[in-house]
Amino acid sequence: MSKVAIVTGSAQGIGRAIALRLAADGYDIALNDVIAQESKLKALAEDIHALGHRTVLVLADVSDEPSVEKMVNDTVAVLGSVDVMVANAGICQLASLLDSTPEHWDKHQAVNLRGAFLCFKHAAKQMIRQGHGGRIIGGSSVAGHSGTPMVAAYSASKGGIRSLTHAAAREWGQHGITVNSYAPGVIVTELTLGMYGEAFLEEQKKSAALGDNGTPEDVAGLVSFLASKDARFITGQSVGISFGVEVTMGHLMPTLS
Numbered sequence: 001m002s003k004v005a006i007v008t009g010s011a012q013g014i015g016r017a018i019a020l021r022l023a024a025d026g027y028d029i030a031l032n033d034v035i036a037q038e039s040k041l042k043a044l045a046e047d048i049h050a051l052g053h054r055t056v057l058v059l060a061d062v063s064d065e066p067s068v069e070k071m072v073n074d075t076v077a078v079l080g081s082v083d084v085m086v087a088n089a090g091i092c093q094l095a096s097l098l099d100s101t102p103e104h105w106d107k108h109q110a111v112n113l114r115g116a117f118l119c120f121k122h123a124a125k126q127m128i129r130q131g132h133g134g135r136i137i138g139g140s141s142v143a144g145h146s147g148t149p150m151v152a153a154y155s156a157s158k159g160g161i162r163s164l165t166h167a168a169a170r171e172w173g174q175h176g177i178t179v180n181s182y183a184p185g186v187i188v189t190e191l192t193l194g195m196y197g198e199a200f201l202e203e204q205k206k207s208a209a210l211g212d213n214g215t216p217e218d219v220a221g222l223v224s225f226l227a228s229k230d231a232r233f234i235t236g237q238s239v240g241i242s243f244g245v246e247v248t249m250g251h252l253m254p255t256l257s
Contacts, residue, residue, distance in 0.1 A: 009089030062115030133176025169236030185242025209244025
């Protein structure tokens with residue numbers, strides 16, 4: 001019987017690539033996003049069916065606890081278990097600190113950080129009930145390690161995921177559950193192209209040791225490893241995947257302030 005992975009925010013970008021990679025690795029996949037993304041999830045489900053694996057669509061706002069609990073329960077009801085949780089869903093909106101409102105701040109913490117907490121919590125509860133361990137993987141960011149101008153709320157939420165990862169790993173290791181997160185640098189997606197534009201993303205290559213930006217498939221490869229048996233002795237880590245980049249957005253400030 002195939003193992004089962006939940007991937008939140010899987011309608012596009014990094015989440016979509018992760019879902020496809022884990023399906024290629026042999027997992028049945030529970031596909032999550034908000035209801036506005038349902039058509040994209042259905043198309044992704046067809047791609048996964050073509051790989052020979054089952055799917056279930058679990059539409060949910062990850063910042064809402066009853067919705068997350070239902071997402072986990074519905075996954076088990078249809079696919080049988082939860083063996084991997086990838087808490088990938090997140091938002092990032094540009095604003096200087098002086099222009100940031102409490103609402104802007106709270107929205108990032110709700111979706112990014114509370115969402116990760118709720119996904120971690122309810123996946124762990126299910127994994128403990130199952131009694132054979134599991135993998136919990138969160139989406140952090142290099143911005144959560146060093147902080148980045150113009151995305152302070154985002155940086156703070158991703159830094160929180162880094163700390164949450166460490167705490168959860170220490171609590172749940174006794175149950176055979178590993179908890180890690182991935183921390184991408186500049187990844188070219190619809191979201192980053194829309195936010196920053198192609199010229200900015202091209203400029204960022206100059207800051208990277210390898211002279212390039214990442215792709216969603218690069219991140220999916222790391223998640224594949226963290227979900228594998230080869231990563232059984234890795235837990236509590238926030239693993240950078242950034243081409244050696246030091247993200248700098250300061251030169252955007254005059255155009256966005």
